[in-house]
Amino acid sequence: MRNRPQFPLADELRRPRRRCDRRRPSNTRARTRKSRAIYRVEVRQESIYKITEENIFDIAFSIGVIHHLEYPDVAIARIIRAVKPGGLILVWLYGRENNGWIVHFFNPVRRALFSRLPLGWVHVLSWPLAAGLWLMLRLGLQRIEYLRLIRNFSFDHLRAIVFDHMIPEIAHYYSREEAVALLRNAGIEEVSAVWVNEMSWSVMGRKPPGKRE
Helix, strand or coil: CCCCCCCCHHHHHCCCCCCCCCCCCCHHHHHHHHHHHHHHCCCCCHHHCCCCCCCCCCEEECCCCCHHHCCCEEEEEEHHHEEEEEEEEEEEHHHHHHHHHHHHHHHHHHHHEEEEEEEEHHHHHHHHHHHHHHHHHHHCCCHHHHHHHHCCCCCHHHHHHHHHCCCCCCCCCHHHHHHHHHHHHHCCCEEEEEECCCEEEEEECCCCCCCCC
C-alpha cells in the first residue's frame, strides 16, 4: 500500500494467531519471548499535564503535541520529571523557518475563523485549500524537502493534512533557537536540534545524571 506508515508492533498485534510447531521448541520459545515483550506495552489516554511518574523511563518523546499547548513549559517539565537521571528527552516541533507564510497569514485566519467553526464547515473549506496545494505540487513548485516529500500524496491525503492545520486553537512555530531553548531552559543538557524536511525541528537532550525530581 502506498504511503502506508510502518508500525511493526501494531502489525504484530493485528496478525492472526498461529499455532506453534511443538516439534520446534526453539521457535516456541522465541514466540513466547516476543509475546511477553508485546504485552508489556501500556496505552493510556491522559493529559500531558497529568503525567505522575517520576524518574522511571529511559526515554520520553513527544511528537506533534507541545506546539499545540497553552503551557508548553509545564508539559516539558512533566516529561522531564518522568525520565530517569541521564535519560533522553526528544520533542518534535513545528518550525518557523520556511513557514513564514503560515505564521503571518494562515495562523491569524485559523485563530480568528477556522478554529471557531463547526468541524463540518472546516472540512468543506479544506477542499479549495487542498486543491491549491495539489495544483502547486503538480506544477512542480517544490522548493523545500517537505513539499517534495508530499508531492505524490493522494488528494485525500493532502486534504487531511490541510484540515489538520485548520482546526487547532493553538499552533506555535519555533525557530531553531526557540526550540533548543525550550529544553535548555528546563535544565536539559547536551541539547541538539535536527531540521526535519526543512520545516520542523526534532530536539533532543539528556536529563542531568544527578537530577532527581
